[in-house]
Amino acid sequence: MFFKSFEVQNNLISHKKTAVDLLILRDKFRLLLIKIQMNNANTKELLQEYEGLQKQLGEVYKDAPNTTDEAVKRASKALKTNKDNDFSDEEIDDNLPKSLKRRSIE
Numbered sequence: 815m816f817f818k819s820f821e822v823q824n825n826l827i828s829h830k831k832t833a834v835d836l837l838i839l840r841d842k843f844r845l846l847l848i849k850i851q852m853n854n855a856n857t858k859e860l861l862q863e864y865e866g867l868q869k870q871l872g873e874v875y876k877d878a879p880n881t882t883d884e885a886v887k888r889a890s891k892a893l894k895t896n897k898d899n900d901f902s903d904e905e906i907d908d909n910l911p912k913s914l915k916r917r918s919i920e
Contacts, residue, residue, distance in 0.1 A: 828879040835874045840909070842867055848911040 846863055849855050855863075881889075907915040 825879060832874060832878040839867060839871055839874065842870075844909065844911065847914060851911060851913045 846860070846867065849863075850860060903916045910916075
């Protein structure tokens, strides 16, 4: 039981690290969208940056801890029943630069 608690703690730490890494990458992709909108870089530079971010994303997923079958079932149920994967225009706008927002800002 003593060793099991360390395993659970390490698993929690791994999941938290993955979540933070994904948030950092989300922000980097958001900045890339802003660069695209502002036309401050040429297409080749933008493509290279995108490919670099995709590579980083692949590394995060590769190193991410596995989930249990039970966790996958619970997530699937939440997505189907609670519509946790549906986003309002306001929620989408919260993650976009002003120039790409779906609704007008008042």
